[in-house]
Amino acid sequence: MKKLLILVLTLCMVLTAASCGARPDKDAAPEQVDRPEENKAADALPPEAGEAAEGKMLVAYFSWTGNTEGVANHIADITGADKFEIVPAEPYGEENNNYYDESARAYKERYDASARPEIDAAVENMEQYDIVFIGYPIWYGEVPKPVYTFLESYDFEGKTIVPFCTSGSTDIGPSVTGISPLAPEANWLDGRRFSGGASRSSVEEWVNGLDIKTEEEPEVTGNKMTLTVGGAAFTATLEDNSTAAEFKKLLPVTLDMSELNGNEKYYYLDADLPSAAANPGAVQEGDIMLYGSNCVVVFYKTFSTAYSYTKIGHIDDPTGLAAALGAGDVSVEFN
Ligand SMILES: Cc1cc2nc3c(=O)[nH]c(=O)nc-3n(C[C@H](O)[C@H](O)[C@H](O)COP(=O)(O)O)c2cc1C
Known part of the structure; x- marks a missing residue:
């Protein structure tokens, strides 16, 4: 019954997900003959300083079709954080696009609490990071299992974790409940869901409202x-x-x-x-x-x-x- 409900839920977002699956071509240069007044981009101010978690930042993310990666890129650009892509050692096949295929790997892992798919590479010197953004797509209402593997691979004690996700429509709350016990000593901030193709300004607005700040920034000396x-x-x-x-x-x-x-x-x-x-x-x-x-x-x-x-x-x-x-x-x- 539970599975049936999730299938019905996912039916609602199939179209949304399909339409936002392609990576946006953010590198495309605007055509111009003169400096166009309307070619405005959001500014790139770092987060406001405040009473907040402070330190070096990492954005770790899993992204199968590029939506979450787009948000991760915005976060890194805005905060100056380093980036780490969580890459499953064995890639997910196209059959996982079919939400109703109960034999697909993503579906099976969703209902296997012990699934911990191997991931490639590792964060170099995780100790250096104080604030770790963790991003993922919502899969069947939850966090894809490679992110579980990632969280269990490091000691997050004393670090601040900022979860974020992209999805067709499902909110982030329940998925965070699933992963927060994997890093119980971390300071978990409220997460945020974005739609696929989220704009830089929407990400920036969120980042600027977070209770975090970057490390002491180098003083600009004199002129x-x-x-x-x-x-x-x-x-x-x-x-x-x-x-x-x-x-x-x-x-x-x-x-x-x-x-x-x-x-x-x-x-x-x-x-x-x-x-x-x-x-x-x-x-x-x-x-x-x-x-x-x-x-x-x-x-x-x-x-x-x-x-x-x-x-x-x-x-x-x-x-x-x-x-x-x-x-x-x-x-x-x-x-
Ligand atoms: C296997 C699978 C399951 C999904 N389950 C959900 C879901 O439960 N709720 C939802 O809103 N979107 C769901 N989606 C849509 C994705 O969360 C959405 O397209 C997301 O932005 C993809 O991120 P990515 O491009 O970083 O992989 C699912 C997508 C896949 C492939």
């Missing part, structure tokens, strides 16, 4: 900051103005910058910065500018411009900047 792209680091000197001062408050931050015209990379912040734009005549390779009130631009070429900008700073030695930024969109860490 210097560092831009890191790929393996290359560039020191920049900030302007003595309120735009640079407010930008500094966002650090450290990683911006997924878009390419424009073979000259520059840009990113729209969610919040406005103070601006006092003027036409510089020419922008210089290495200039870091604010366009409008919220568009951060890094120029990797010197050229005359008719546009107006507020200067945020300048890369001290831009040698190699163009090569490091590359021809396409790129992630730049400002620290």
